[in-house]
Amino acid sequence: xxxGVYIHIPFCRSRCSYCDFATEMYQSEIAETYxxxxxxxxxxxxxxxxxxxxxxxxxxxxxxxxLSTKQIKRSLGAVKDRFEVIDAPEISLEINxxxxxxxxxxxxxxxxxxxxxxxxxxxxxxxxxxxxELKLLGRTHxxxxxxxxxxxxxxxxxxxxxxxxxxxxxxxxxxxxxxxLDDALKLRPEHLSLYLLDVHEGTPLADxxxxxxxxxxxxxxxxxxxxxxxxxxxAAGYEHYEISNFCLPGFESRHNTKYWVGSPYYxxxxxxxxxxxxxxxxxxxRDAAKYVEMIEQGDSAIVDRTILxxxxxxxxxxxxxxxxxxxxxxxxxxxxxxxNLREEYNGELDRLRTAGLIEIEGELLKxxxxxxxxxxxxxxxxx
Ligand code: SF4
Numbered sequence: 001x002x003x004g005v006y007i008h009i010p011f012c013r014s015r016c017s018y019c020d021f022a023t024e025m026y027q028s029e030i031a032e033t034y035x036x037x038x039x040x041x042x043x044x045x046x047x048x049x050x051x052x053x054x055x056x057x058x059x060x061x062x063x064x065x066x067l068s069t070k071q072i073k074r075s076l077g078a079v080k081d082r083f084e085v086i087d088a089p090e091i092s093l094e095i096n097x098x099x100x101x102x103x104x105x106x107x108x109x110x111x112x113x114x115x116x117x118x119x120x121x122x123x124x125x126x127x128x129x130x131x132x133e134l135k136l137l138g139r140t141h142x143x144x145x146x147x148x149x150x151x152x153x154x155x156x157x158x159x160x161x162x163x164x165x166x167x168x169x170x171x172x173x174x175x176x177x178x179x180x181l182d183d184a185l186k187l188r189p190e191h192l193s194l195y196l197l198d199v200h201e202g203t204p205l206a207d208x209x210x211x212x213x214x215x216x217x218x219x220x221x222x223x224x225x226x227x228x229x230x231x232x233x234x235a236a237g238y239e240h241y242e243i244s245n246f247c248l249p250g251f252e253s254r255h256n257t258k259y260w261v262g263s264p265y266y267x268x269x270x271x272x273x274x275x276x277x278x279x280x281x282x283x284x285x286r287d288a289a290k291y292v293e294m295i296e297q298g299d300s301a302i303v304d305r306t307i308l309x310x311x312x313x314x315x316x317x318x319x320x321x322x323x324x325x326x327x328x329x330x331x332x333x334x335x336x337x338x339x340n341l342r343e344e345y346n347g348e349l350d351r352l353r354t355a356g357l358i359e360i361e362g363e364l365l366k367x368x369x370x371x372x373x374x375x376x377x378x379x380x381x382x383x
Contacts, residue, residue: 008269111156327366
């Protein structure tokens with residue numbers, strides 16, 4: 001199995017009201033020091049004697065598009081020096097609408113420079129096309145920026161673009177959500193990641209909701225939005241291939257699919273996670289400044305390491321595999337683990353099937369639409 005490389009870039013220009021990621025305010029000198037640390041972490045990486053060949057590289061964050069082209073080039077160079085990378089890997093860059101330069105011409109030039117570095121997939125957080133909702137989320141862009149950014153990316157020959165949208169925002173109506181989907185579909189991106197809003201305690205949005213300044217998210221309405229989104233996306237020719245992800249045929253995120261099928265991935269940067277594709281998972285220090293300090297002192301940035309038991313490996317293969325809408329192949333499961341999943345979970349499978357959360361078609365066990373919405377309940381039953 002080929003591996004993916006994940007590179008975490010923790011900087012953002014401002015903090016969105018719902019965000020609980022490991023991010024920092026962008027400052028150019030700090031970004032340069034961070035990229036130095038990142039490149040030395042990649043250079044000195046010795047976690048696996050014979051790492052798998054790499055066929056995907058993903059710059060996530062944070063806002064990786066805040067890095068200069070030179071910094072992105074250095075990071076990619078470090079990966080190519082350390083790993084065997086196939087000739088035309090999928091290279092994704094998360095960007096923020098409006099990034100890349102002060103005017104359209106310089107933004108277009110930056111995007112062309114990204115393409116010439118081999119970046120062939122752009123992913124950006126539109127979140128919503130309603131400017132009031134964007135303000136509520138504390139986003140710095142407006143819907144016009146999303147459309148402009150999309151057009152500039154196409155001009156720069158990006159033929160694989162992902163948009164993120166969030167459903168279930170406080171005060172969002174079904175009509176508003178459908179308009180968002182229509183607006184996104186008009187752009188015809190190759191990939192859409194559609195999330196239900198998760199309100200994390202400790203974020204400004206959670207605080208506003210707790211103090212009654214914003215309505216509480218309505219779970220029933222969010223469930224209807226989820227079902228509507230599946231209908232609308234499938235009617236528009238998109239494949240619902242993962243709980244929250246849709247694509248035009250052939251445009252699944254190759255990198256993210258590695259997380260669900262158990263392929264190895266090697267993460268670099270603060271808070272990055274890694275998996276050897278078999279038994280070992282490990283994670284880096286979450287705080288960016290501490291991460292840089294550890295690397296500068298010649299220490300490893302790994303702060304957590306787990307060796308999975310047989311039981312954990314099996315249960316992970318179920319709850320990660322079930323995220324893919326094509327489901328789990330029961331025969332493959334049996335040949336891998338020497339156990340019959342139907343017999344192991346007989347009672348639970350019956351209960352979940354009666355509740356309309358799963359279905360078994362031949363040798364494939366998969367989530368129904370309702371099961372995808374209530375996936376945590378399914379995963380808990382099969383843990
Ligand atoms: S741009 Fe993304 S990572 Fe940065 S603060 Fe907003 S949600 Fe968080």
